[in-house]
Amino acid sequence: MTTTSTAPAAAVVLDGITRTYRSRSGNVDALRGVTHVFPAGTFTAVMGPSGSGKSTLMQIAAGLDRPTTGGVTIAGIALKSLDKTRLTKLRRATMSFVFQQYNLLDALTAFDNVALPVRLAGRRADRAAVLEALDRVGLRDLERRRPPEMSGGQQQRVAIARALHARPAVLFADEPTGALDRATGRDVLTLLRALADHGQTVVMVTHDPLAASYADTVLFLADGLVVGQMRRGDATQIAARMTELER
Ligand SMILES: Nc1ncnc2c1ncn2[C@@H]1O[C@H](COP(=O)(O)OP(=O)(O)OP(=O)(O)O)[C@@H](O)[C@H]1O
Numbered sequence: 001m002t003t004t005s006t007a008p009a010a011a012v013v014l015d016g017i018t019r020t021y022r023s024r025s026g027n028v029d030a031l032r033g034v035t036h037v038f039p040a041g042t043f044t045a046v047m048g049p050s051g052s053g054k055s056t057l058m059q060i061a062a063g064l065d066r067p068t069t070g071g072v073t074i075a076g077i078a079l080k081s082l083d084k085t086r087l088t089k090l091r092r093a094t095m096s097f098v099f100q101q102y103n104l105l106d107a108l109t110a111f112d113n114v115a116l117p118v119r120l121a122g123r124r125a126d127r128a129a130v131l132e133a134l135d136r137v138g139l140r141d142l143e144r145r146r147p148p149e150m151s152g153g154q155q156q157r158v159a160i161a162r163a164l165h166a167r168p169a170v171l172f173a174d175e176p177t178g179a180l181d182r183a184t185g186r187d188v189l190t191l192l193r194a195l196a197d198h199g200q201t202v203v204m205v206t207h208d209p210l211a212a213s214y215a216d217t218v219l220f221l222a223d224g225l226v227v228g229q230m231r232r233g234d235a236t237q238i239a240a241r242m243t244e245l246e247r
Helices: 054-061 084-094 110-120 127-136 152-166 182-197 235-246
Strands: 012-023 026-038 043-047 069-074 095-098 170-174 201-205 217-222 225-231
Touching: 012 054, 026 054, 026 069, 026 225, 043 054, 043 182, 054 069, 054 170, 054 201, 084 095, 095 152, 110 127, 110 152, 127 152, 152 182, 170 182, 182 201, 217 235, 225 235
Parallel strands: 043 201, 043 217, 095 170, 170 201
Antiparallel strands: 012 026, 012 069, 217 225
16 A cells, blocks of 8 residues: 655545435435546645535545545545555545544544554654644644543644644645634644645635635535636635625
């Protein structure tokens, strides 16, 4: 398995992805044929109206959910070809998550949460490096706190510190600034931007045009399909496109 975190193998490829949720009340086609390449070392924001399929796309791109049809390739490896154990190993080796629901282990301190991916990969976590990552998100003083003793925003920042420390090939973030005040949100976006500038691939779902303006490319979804892309848009241009989609 590839465990390097350098370009270009880190790109995520979505090839003809569909995802139908089947339930007693009927089927929902959340994704209806999404093909997209996330180039290595780039920062992409995924936007679209509520229910357009953003979270579904993110879960599938990260191998947390399987598509109904179509394939996902990460770091050159087709996820379809992997059993659950290998998929977990690939995730640990190449990805980091800043998701509300996949964030931190409650039983571990902030320090140990940041150190965890490196330890799981069988390497020693250097104390100074872990503290530096916590320092970069402004949480050095909270190294001994456990997630239940922290605010939502602080937990998000621990998850970002973990990504800074682990240096995954791909970072998936779902509304990473949703729970943060404006200044902390800006700091987090600047950190994500810096990760991409250092060769990591960042994929972020957001509703916030200002957050999306930190990305290289904004991918617009509507009704389970990619309906457009914008490169290097500013917040006003992105907001205008969103308003059109929400009409
Ligand atoms: N587990 C599920 N079972 C059935 N339908 C689902 C399930 N998860 C999502 N959906 C439906 O799939 C569609 C896409 O949902 P998804 O959460 O991906 O959208 P989203 O763009 O992330 O929305 P939001 O911005 O509101 O979070 C919606 O119509 C949603 O109701």
